[in-house]
Amino acid sequence: MEAIYHFYLTFNPTLNEHSETNYTQAHEFYDQLKAIKAKDASGTLFWGKMINKDRTSTLDVNAFNNILSQNSAAHFSTHLFITDFGHLWAGKIKSMVKTLPKDAHTLSFYQGKNVEVWFEIDDFILLEHSHHETAKKLLDFHHNHAYSEIKINGLSPFTTSIRYPCIIEDKNMQQYFDEYDQSECSHLILKDNPAITKNNAKEVLRNIYLYAFPEELYAKFPQAAKLEIETAEMDMMEQKHHNIQKIASCYLRALEVILNDLVIHHIKRKGLAEEFFVDATSAPAKLYFNQTKDYFISLKEYNKNFSLNNILHFVDWGDSHSHAGFKKAFSEQKEFIRFVSKELTDVVKNNYLIEIRNALAHGESEKVSMKDAMSVRNILLGSGGMGIIAKCYLLFYKEKFKHLYHVCDFDPANANNNEKKARLKLVA
Numbered sequence: 116m117e118a119i120y121h122f123y124l125t126f127n128p129t130l131n132e133h134s135e136t137n138y139t140q141a142h143e144f145y146d147q148l149k150a151i152k153a154k155d156a157s158g159t160l161f162w163g164k165m166i167n168k169d170r171t172s173t174l175d176v177n178a179f180n181n182i183l184s185q186n187s188a189a190h191f192s193t194h195l196f197i198t199d200f201g202h203l204w205a206g207k208i209k210s211m212v213k214t215l216p217k218d219a220h221t222l223s224f225y226q227g228k229n230v231e232v233w234f235e236i237d238d239f240i241l242l243e244h245s246h247h248e249t250a251k252k253l254l255d256f257h258h259n260h261a262y263s264e265i266k267i268n269g270l271s272p273f274t275t276s277i278r279y280p281c282i283i284e285d286k287n288m289q290q291y292f293d294e295y296d297q298s299e300c301s302h303l304i305l306k307d308n309p310a311i312t313k314n315n316a317k318e319v320l321r322n323i324y325l326y327a328f329p330e331e332l333y334a335k336f337p338q339a340a341k342l343e344i345e346t347a348e349m350d351m352m353e354q355k356h357h358n359i360q361k362i363a364s365c366y367l368r369a370l371e372v373i374l375n376d377l378v379i380h381h382i383k384r385k386g387l388a389e390e391f392f393v394d395a396t397s398a399p400a401k402l403y404f405n406q407t408k409d410y411f412i413s414l415k416e417y418n419k420n421f422s423l424n425n426i427l428h429f430v431d432w433g434d435s436h437s438h439a440g441f442k443k444a445f446s447e448q449k450e451f452i453r454f455v456s457k458e459l460t461d462v463v464k465n466n467y468l469i470e471i472r473n474a475l476a477h478g479e480s481e482k483v484s485m486k487d488a489m490s491v492r493n494i495l496l497g498s499g500g501m502g503i504i505a506k507c508y509l510l511f512y513k514e515k516f517k518h519l520y521h522v523c524d525f526d527p528a529n530a531n532n533n534e535k536k537a538r539l540k541l542v543a
Contacts, residue, residue, distance in 0.1 A: 117386075119288065120182045121194040122208070122234070123256055123270070123281040124164055128199040131224060140224055141197060141204050145311065148239050149304050151220060156301045159209055159237050161221040162195065163230035164280050172213070172231030174280075178262065179211045179232070182282065190416050192292045194285070195234045196242075196256070200272045203243040203252055206236040207292040232280065238292050238302045242338060244310040245317060246272075251334065256283040288384060291338050293418035294375065296368070298476065308342060309349040319349050327496055329519050332508055336369075337376045343369040347492070360480035363488035366495040367423075367472040373504060375420040377451070377511050378430060382444045388415035390440035402429045404438050424469050431456045451510040462503060466494060 128139040144162060151158035166172060186193045195206040212233050215221065219235070243249040250272055258267040258274075262282045267274060270283070295303050310316040323344065324330045333341070347365035350358065379402075382388055391414040392403040399422045403411060421429075433441030434456050445452050463469060471491060474482045496502045509516050517523070 117189065118260070118284050119186055119189065119191050120260060120262075120282050120284055121196060122179070122182075123196045123283045124162075124198075124279050126197055126199055128201070139199055139202070140222060141199070141202060142311070143222055143224070144236075145204070145239055145241070145304065147220070147222065148236060152238075152302050152304055159220070159235050160239075161215060161219050161233045161235050162197065162206060163215075163221065163225045163228065164232045164234070165225070165228045166231045168229045170229065170231075174213075174231050176211055176213050176232055179280070179282075183208060183211065190293075190418050191290060194291070195236065195280075196283070196285075198249055198253070200249055201244075201246050202241060203249045205240055205242050205291055206234065207238040208234055209237040210235040234280075238304050240291060240303045240338070241308055241311050242291075255285055255287040257286055258283055260284060288380070289338055290418055294337075294372075294420050295339065296420060306342070307346060309345055313349055313353070315353065316345065316349065319345055319352055322352070323348060327502070328505060329516075332505065332516055332519060335508055335512065337372050340369040340372040340376070343372070344496075359485045359488040359492075360475055360483050363471065363483065363491040364475040366492055367468060367475070370468075370495055370504060371423045371426075371472070372420060373507060374423065374426045374455070377507060378426055378455075379414070379421060381448075382414065382440075385444045387440050387444050389413045393417040399425065401425055404433065404436075404441070423463065423472060427455065427460050427463065431460065448511055450513060451507070454506065454510050459503060459507070462494065466490070468494075 126140060128141075131138070131140045131143065144160060148158075148160040151160060183193045193208045195208050197204050197206070212235070213231065215230070215233050219233075221233070243252050253271055253274075254269040256270040258265060258270060258277055258281060260282060263277075265276060267277070270277075270281075292303060300306055309319065313319075323333060327333075327348075328336075336344070343365040347362040347369075350362055382391065392406045392411040393414055393416075394401045394403065394408065394411055395417060396410060400417065400419065402414070402421060402425055430452060432438075434452050468491065471483055471487070474480070492498070494502065495504050497505055509520065
């Protein structure tokens with residue numbers, strides 16, 4: 116897959132004027148844009164890159180806009196990543212300008228400041244909310260491109276010698292805004308995010324690491340899946356009266372996002388998306404292995420997620436018909452493909468997960484009993500056993516994660532020798 120470039124900025128959270136120390140300029144920006152979107156879905160808010168009052172900007176905004184145009188031509192959004200190293204946010208960039216438009220909205224914080232470039236933001240989300248998680252995520256940001264002579268493979272809070280705004284390539288290649296299912300709400304910022312609105316989000320994350328998914332495994336999950344899982348588990352932990360049907364719906368959406376990532380986005384990351392086709396006119400969109408209709412577009416041009424049912428059929432057909440592009444894409448994930456086409460498909464079919472997903476999506480929660488909703492959680496998350504989601508990742512990244520559930524380093528020969536030595540010492 117061709118590189119997609121984005122922009123990265125840092126900011127000083129101590130410059131804001133709020134008495135609450137954890138409420139930064141980014142939190143204020145989030146709240147203000149969310150209020151704008153609630154009134155007008157087309158509304159935007161401008162984030163500014165400040166420089167010293169005595170400096171004159173030499174920044175070439177045209178080069179930035181070329182990246183925006185190239186990403187748009189490739190059907191991808193351009194992200195603005197901003198961090199104070201305690202949080203990492205991502206914004207969907209609509210435009211970049213040196214002078215703030217007359218009727219533009221921005222924070223009062225920027226009044227009297229010297230701003231060298233304005234980023235018009237159409238959507239905004241929090242990706243990480245701790246120093247540890249932010250530092251790990253920054254390692255995905257590579258500063259290695261034709262726009263700079265400095266090559267850095269993985270940024271950190273201690274990276275120096277780069278000029279902000281920094282052009283980076285996100286090696287994780289997540290498209291937070293393009294893949295979002297808008298059937299629930301028009302923008303990601305309008306979707307509740309417990310990491311922003313709840314005080315115990317870190318405790319929920321810790322419990323997920325301890326009891327559901329090891330931290331190293333969970334780091335591979337797409338952001339949209341993490342948001343669904345953390346929202347559901349937040350409800351399980353803090354609410355006395357659970358909306359179990361809503362929780363089940365969160366996990367079913369998470370499974371759908373995860374399978375899109377492991378199947379569809381894997382094909383794109385392998386650079387093979389042009390060998391598959393999409394009927395974007397159908398609802399929902401459908402995947403095809405051949406361009407049988409002239410209005411089909413290539414998978415490379417389509418960035419929305421596919422339904423669970425569509426992905427299962429796609430994997431089954433690709434596997435059973437030995438499609439060349441499909442075989443090439445998953446040559447190292449054969450066990451994962453067998454699992455999806457057999458065991459996972461049987462679990463989905465025998466437990467009516469697609470029917471339940473559809474019923475909950477259409478507000479027909481009365482069709483799903485609390486007992487069945489809890490069973491959905493147990494099947495996907497795993498309760499008293501390994502869940503379907505964990506199995507997907509353990510089979511897809513078999514070598515990478517085998518140490519999580521198998522003892523790998525213990526040497527029984529050395530252990531026996533040490534035991535014999537201990538016995539001889541006792542006899543002596």
